[in-house]
Amino acid sequence: MAIYSMILSQIVGGPLVGLFLGRLVDNYFFTTPLFLVIGLFLGIGAGLYGIIHYVTEITGDE
Numbered sequence: 001m002a003i004y005s006m007i008l009s010q011i012v013g014g015p016l017v018g019l020f021l022g023r024l025v026d027n028y029f030f031t032t033p034l035f036l037v038i039g040l041f042l043g044i045g046a047g048l049y050g051i052i053h054y055v056t057e058i059t060g061d062e
Contacts, residue, residue: 010050018043
């Protein structure tokens with residue numbers, strides 16, 4: 001159960017943090033959708049990287 005919750009938090013948390021930070025930067029620089037989209041893609045990438053790193057750590061594969 002802990003493995004599933006860790007994977008779920010990576011899937012949901014990464015993009016949410018990316019969206020939040022992208023929106024924050026957009027409000028600061030007055031560029032409405034640009035950094036929001038960039039933050040979303042970076043969050044998705046960070047979430048996938050975290051999942052891959054975690055699963056390879058658990059399974060012991062290189």
